[in-house]
Amino acid sequence: MADLRDLYQELILEHSKTPRNYRELKEADRKAEGYNPLCGDRFTVYIRMQGDLIQDIAFQGSGCAISKASASMMTQSMKGKTREQAKELFQHFHRTVTGEKNGDSADLGKLTVFAGVAEFPTRVKCATLAWHTLQAALEGKQDSVSTE
Numbered sequence: 001m002a003d004l005r006d007l008y009q010e011l012i013l014e015h016s017k018t019p020r021n022y023r024e025l026k027e028a029d030r031k032a033e034g035y036n037p038l039c040g041d042r043f044t045v046y047i048r049m050q051g052d053l054i055q056d057i058a059f060q061g062s063g064c065a066i067s068k069a070s071a072s073m074m075t076q077s078m079k080g081k082t083r084e085q086a087k088e089l090f091q092h093f094h095r096t097v098t099g100e101k102n103g104d105s106a107d108l109g110k111l112t113v114f115a116g117v118a119e120f121p122t123r124v125k126c127a128t129l130a131w132h133t134l135q136a137a138l139e140g141k142q143d144s145v146s147t148e
Protein backbone atom coordinates (compact mmCIF):
# COMPACT_ATOMS: atom_id res chain seq x y z
CA MET A 1 0.00 0.00 0.00
CA ALA A 2 1.45 3.29 -1.04
CA ASP A 3 1.52 6.22 1.33
CA LEU A 4 -1.46 8.51 0.86
CA ARG A 5 0.90 11.47 0.87
CA ASP A 6 2.47 10.19 -2.33
CA LEU A 7 -0.83 10.74 -4.05
CA TYR A 8 -0.95 14.42 -3.26
CA GLN A 9 1.82 15.49 -5.52
CA GLU A 10 2.65 19.13 -5.84
CA LEU A 11 0.94 19.46 -9.20
CA ILE A 12 -2.31 18.05 -7.82
CA LEU A 13 -2.22 20.36 -4.81
CA GLU A 14 -1.47 23.34 -6.97
CA HIS A 15 -4.36 22.64 -9.35
CA SER A 16 -6.77 22.02 -6.49
CA LYS A 17 -5.88 25.37 -4.95
CA THR A 18 -5.92 27.28 -8.22
CA PRO A 19 -8.14 25.35 -10.63
CA ARG A 20 -7.84 26.35 -14.29
CA ASN A 21 -10.90 27.19 -16.39
CA TYR A 22 -12.91 27.41 -13.18
CA ARG A 23 -15.88 29.51 -14.23
CA GLU A 24 -19.30 29.31 -15.75
CA LEU A 25 -18.99 29.24 -19.51
CA LYS A 26 -21.76 31.60 -20.54
CA GLU A 27 -21.45 30.72 -24.23
CA ALA A 28 -21.57 26.99 -23.53
CA ASP A 29 -23.73 24.99 -25.89
CA ARG A 30 -23.57 21.89 -23.73
CA LYS A 31 -23.20 21.17 -20.06
CA ALA A 32 -23.59 18.26 -17.68
CA GLU A 33 -23.52 17.75 -13.95
CA GLY A 34 -21.60 15.05 -12.17
CA TYR A 35 -21.87 13.83 -8.61
CA ASN A 36 -19.77 11.38 -6.64
CA PRO A 37 -21.81 10.45 -3.54
CA LEU A 38 -18.92 8.51 -2.01
CA CYS A 39 -16.93 11.68 -1.51
CA GLY A 40 -19.43 14.48 -2.11
CA ASP A 41 -17.69 15.82 -5.22
CA ARG A 42 -20.08 17.74 -7.45
CA PHE A 43 -19.17 19.51 -10.68
CA THR A 44 -20.77 21.09 -13.69
CA VAL A 45 -18.76 20.84 -16.90
CA TYR A 46 -19.46 23.34 -19.67
CA ILE A 47 -18.33 22.99 -23.26
CA ARG A 48 -18.61 25.00 -26.39
CA MET A 49 -18.27 23.02 -29.59
CA GLN A 50 -17.10 24.29 -32.95
CA GLY A 51 -18.13 21.54 -35.32
CA ASP A 52 -16.42 18.49 -33.91
CA LEU A 53 -13.90 20.46 -31.84
CA ILE A 54 -14.06 21.34 -28.17
CA GLN A 55 -13.47 25.04 -28.67
CA ASP A 56 -13.79 25.96 -25.00
CA ILE A 57 -14.33 24.09 -21.76
CA ALA A 58 -14.83 25.16 -18.16
CA PHE A 59 -16.12 23.75 -14.90
CA GLN A 60 -17.53 24.78 -11.56
CA GLY A 61 -18.44 23.02 -8.38
CA SER A 62 -16.86 21.64 -5.27
CA GLY A 63 -14.99 18.55 -4.30
CA CYS A 64 -11.85 17.09 -2.80
CA ALA A 65 -8.35 17.97 -3.99
CA ILE A 66 -8.14 14.99 -6.34
CA SER A 67 -11.45 15.63 -8.05
CA LYS A 68 -10.83 19.34 -8.44
CA ALA A 69 -7.26 18.95 -9.71
CA SER A 70 -8.41 16.27 -12.14
CA ALA A 71 -11.19 18.50 -13.47
CA SER A 72 -8.78 21.42 -13.80
CA MET A 73 -6.15 19.43 -15.68
CA MET A 74 -8.82 17.77 -17.81
CA THR A 75 -10.05 21.14 -19.05
CA GLN A 76 -6.48 22.05 -20.04
CA SER A 77 -6.02 18.78 -21.89
CA MET A 78 -9.37 18.81 -23.66
CA LYS A 79 -9.38 22.27 -25.17
CA GLY A 80 -9.00 21.96 -28.94
CA LYS A 81 -9.56 18.20 -29.01
CA THR A 82 -12.05 16.52 -31.31
CA ARG A 83 -14.85 14.45 -29.89
CA GLU A 84 -12.96 11.28 -30.87
CA GLN A 85 -9.66 12.48 -29.34
CA ALA A 86 -11.50 13.42 -26.16
CA LYS A 87 -12.94 9.93 -25.93
CA GLU A 88 -9.55 8.32 -26.48
CA LEU A 89 -7.90 10.52 -23.87
CA PHE A 90 -10.64 9.65 -21.39
CA GLN A 91 -10.17 5.91 -21.98
CA HIS A 92 -6.42 6.26 -21.64
CA PHE A 93 -6.79 8.27 -18.42
CA HIS A 94 -9.32 5.80 -17.05
CA ARG A 95 -7.00 2.85 -17.68
CA THR A 96 -4.18 4.71 -15.96
CA VAL A 97 -6.10 5.61 -12.79
CA THR A 98 -7.57 2.14 -12.49
CA GLY A 99 -4.13 0.60 -12.88
CA GLU A 100 -5.00 -1.33 -16.02
CA LYS A 101 -2.22 0.29 -17.88
CA ASN A 102 1.34 0.92 -16.82
CA GLY A 103 4.33 2.26 -18.62
CA ASP A 104 3.22 3.76 -21.90
CA SER A 105 1.71 6.98 -20.66
CA ALA A 106 3.61 9.41 -22.85
CA ASP A 107 0.54 10.92 -24.45
CA LEU A 108 -1.05 11.60 -21.07
CA GLY A 109 1.59 14.21 -20.30
CA LYS A 110 1.09 15.82 -16.92
CA LEU A 111 -1.99 13.71 -16.32
CA THR A 112 0.30 10.83 -15.37
CA VAL A 113 0.45 12.37 -11.85
CA PHE A 114 -2.91 10.66 -11.35
CA ALA A 115 -1.45 7.18 -11.91
CA GLY A 116 -0.98 6.93 -8.13
CA VAL A 117 -4.76 6.98 -7.73
CA ALA A 118 -4.79 3.32 -8.81
CA GLU A 119 -3.46 2.46 -5.34
CA PHE A 120 -6.54 4.02 -3.75
CA PRO A 121 -9.70 2.49 -5.26
CA THR A 122 -12.05 4.86 -3.46
CA ARG A 123 -10.24 7.80 -5.07
CA VAL A 124 -10.69 6.53 -8.62
CA LYS A 125 -14.21 7.96 -8.70
CA CYS A 126 -12.91 11.33 -7.53
CA ALA A 127 -10.32 11.36 -10.31
CA THR A 128 -12.72 10.33 -13.06
CA LEU A 129 -15.84 12.31 -12.07
CA ALA A 130 -15.18 15.35 -14.27
CA TRP A 131 -14.22 13.05 -17.15
CA HIS A 132 -17.45 11.07 -16.97
CA THR A 133 -19.29 14.38 -16.78
CA LEU A 134 -17.53 15.66 -19.90
CA GLN A 135 -18.50 12.49 -21.78
CA ALA A 136 -22.12 13.04 -20.78
CA ALA A 137 -21.92 16.62 -22.04
CA LEU A 138 -20.36 15.48 -25.33
CA GLU A 139 -23.10 12.91 -25.76
CA GLY A 140 -25.67 15.59 -25.06
CA LYS A 141 -27.14 13.86 -22.05
CA GLN A 142 -29.09 16.25 -19.90
CA ASP A 143 -29.42 14.01 -16.87
CA SER A 144 -26.88 14.38 -14.13
CA VAL A 145 -24.17 11.77 -13.92
CA SER A 146 -23.57 9.82 -10.77
CA THR A 147 -20.57 7.59 -10.26
CA GLU A 148 -22.84 5.14 -8.44
Ligand code: ZN
Pocket (backbone or CB within 6 Å): 036, 039, 040, 041, 063, 064, 065, 066, 067, 125, 126
Ligand atom coordinates in the same frame (compact mmCIF):
# COMPACT_ATOMS: atom_id res chain seq x y z
ZN1 ZN B 1 -13.40 13.20 -3.97
